[in-house]
Amino acid sequence: MTSVLHVARDIQQAKGFIRNTHIDLICADNTCTDSNFLENIQKLKFHRPNIKFLLVTKENHTQILKYLSYGLDEYILKENLNEHELLCRVSKLLCCYEYPTLTILSYKGIYLNRYLQQLYFKKIRISLSEKETYLFEYLIINNGFVNNKDLIKYISVQSNSSYNMKCLGMLVCRVKTKIYLQTGFTLIRSKYSIGYYINL
Numbered sequence: 267m268t269s270v271l272h273v274a275r276d277i278q279q280a281k282g283f284i285r286n287t288h289i290d291l292i293c294a295d296n297t298c299t300d301s302n303f304l305e306n307i308q309k310l311k312f313h314r315p316n317i318k319f320l321l322v323t324k325e326n327h328t329q330i331l332k333y334l335s336y337g338l339d340e341y342i343l344k345e346n347l348n349e350h351e352l353l354c355r356v357s358k359l360l361c362c363y364e365y366p367t368l369t370i371l372s373y374k375g376i377y378l379n380r381y382l383q384q385l386y387f388k389k390i391r392i393s394l395s396e397k398e399t400y401l402f403e404y405l406i407i408n409n410g411f412v413n414n415k416d417l418i419k420y421i422s423v424q425s426n427s428s429y430n431m432k433c434l435g436m437l438v439c440r441v442k443t444k445i446y447l448q449t450g451f452t453l454i455r456s457k458y459s460i461g462y463y464i465n466l
Contacts, residue, residue, distance in 0.1 A: 311337030
């Protein structure tokens with residue numbers, strides 16, 4: 267599979283690429299606000315619904331919601347723009363295609379690349395072990411909270427090994443320390459010995 271990047275300087279040039287080329291994703295910067303910007307997103311999504319549209323913007327929340335209602339798939343605020351943020355958003359949008367290395371799970375400001383066993387948080391890439399990856403995968407899938415029993419069962423099944431409460435406690439302690447040392451944040455907390463939640 268070959269990946270090609272096209273750069274368009276204006277909407278007319280972009281339309282030419284879209285008309286004559288197979289496009290998976292469009293990444294646009296709306297600094298130079300086109301008066302027909304919303305209309306162009308809507309037309310594009312109507313005629314080519316499989317194209318994903320990512321916007322880099324400094325707009326406020328209300329304006330972004332408006333863009334989303336017109337067919338925008340994802341956005342990045344300019345203040346948060348960096349290589350890891352862009353990679354994660356692009357990867358997340360393309361995971362519906364056959365790119366196994368780009369399968370990204372996300373929850374709030376956390377991005378998990380299961381294939382590469384990497385967590386992206388606060389513009390930092392953190393390498394995870396196999397079981398640490400399963401831990402974050404299950405937390406993210408369950409919107410940031412899991413009970414101990416279900417988490418132990420999930421890690422046991424995924425890793426094809428026997429897991430217990432003591433092992434889980436050691437795993438969480440290890441990954442909490444790893445993340446804290448790299449970011450200064452305590453990302454996972456215990457909820458009254460019932461389970462664990464993502465502390466964001």
